[in-house]
Amino acid sequence: MRRGRHQEPAGDRDSGLADETEGFLLAHAHHEQARREAQDLCARMPWLTTAQAEDLTGHYIRRRLDVTRDLLLTTAHRADQLRQEYEARYAGLRRALLKRHTAGICAVLVCAGGTSALAHLLTR
Incomplete structure (x- = not known):
C-alpha cells in the first residue's frame, strides 16, 4: 500500500509517539515527586x-509543577536561542570557507x- 501525500512516514510517527510517551512519563514522574514532597x-x-x-498537598503539587514547567520552558527557549546562534555562526x-577556497582555486588557475x-x- 502506498502512502498518501499527507501521511507521515512510519519513522516520523514512531519518533513522535516515542517523544510523546517520554513526555508523559516525565510529567508523571514530576507529579509523583511533587506528591511525595507534599506528603513529607x-x-x-x-x-x-x-x-x-x-x-496543602494540592497547592504544593500545582505550584511545584508550575515551577518545573517554567524551568523546562526556559531551558527549551535557551536551547533554541543557542541553536540559532550556532547555526548562524556555522x-x-x-x-x-567557501570564499577562501574559491579565491585559492582562482589563484591556482x-x-x-x-x-x-x-x-x-x-x-616559440
Missing part, C-alpha cells in the same frame, strides 16, 4: 486536619594559466 511536608505538620493536608564560517602562457612563449 504534611507529615512534618501533624496538627493539620485531613482536609487541610489535602488542600553558516558564516561556511561562507568564509591564474598561476597555471600564466605558467602555461609563459611556457608557450618560451617554446
Whole structure:
C-alpha cells in the first residue's frame, strides 16, 4: 500500500509517539515527586486536619509543577536561542570557507594559466 501525500512516514510517527510517551512519563514522574514532597511536608505538620493536608498537598503539587514547567520552558527557549546562534555562526564560517577556497582555486588557475602562457612563449 502506498502512502498518501499527507501521511507521515512510519519513522516520523514512531519518533513522535516515542517523544510523546517520554513526555508523559516525565510529567508523571514530576507529579509523583511533587506528591511525595507534599506528603513529607504534611507529615512534618501533624496538627493539620485531613482536609487541610489535602488542600496543602494540592497547592504544593500545582505550584511545584508550575515551577518545573517554567524551568523546562526556559531551558527549551535557551536551547533554541543557542541553536540559532550556532547555526548562524556555522553558516558564516561556511561562507568564509567557501570564499577562501574559491579565491585559492582562482589563484591556482591564474598561476597555471600564466605558467602555461609563459611556457608557450618560451617554446616559440
